[in-house]
Amino acid sequence: MKAIIKYFSDVLGGMYTLWQGMSITGKHFVRAPKEIITQEYPDNRDTLKMMDRYRGQVIMPHNENNEHRCTGCQACEMACPNGSIEIVWKRDIDERTGKKKKMIDKHIYHLSMCTMCNLCILACPTDAIEMGKDFEYAVYDRSELTKVLNKPGSRLVEQL
Ligand code: SF4
């Protein structure tokens, strides 16, 4: 007798929890939220905007004069816990002052090793790098995941 009672109470309990779940689903189905957050990717590639807190790959913004803010100080390289950044620097004549100074040659970034931890961004004293918002990183050749962040022919902005 006990087993029969337990059987029916389990069935009733199951039906109750099923009704609870379906009632929540039904409410959302009938009263859809004003802001639909489901993204129809990849159809929305042109309009898709990633949220501000999203961390994509490390990028180095350049202004319209092909100038960046990287002094080659190596703070980001030292802050990176897994060696994803390599700074190659040189001592060269600064054409604005005519004096020799340390400057960046190549800011090398290994996306394949990067964990998007943000530590390099926090370490940079001149805000030269930031986390980009793009997210499609698939490539056929792994070497394409190693990038030089300072563009060819670019230089340090005058204020720095
Ligand atoms: S985000 Fe983190 S892992 Fe990636 S390069 Fe910066 S410090 Fe290194």
Ligand code: SF4
């Ligand atoms: S990106 Fe910033 S921290 Fe890294 S070398 Fe350039 S100035 Fe220094």
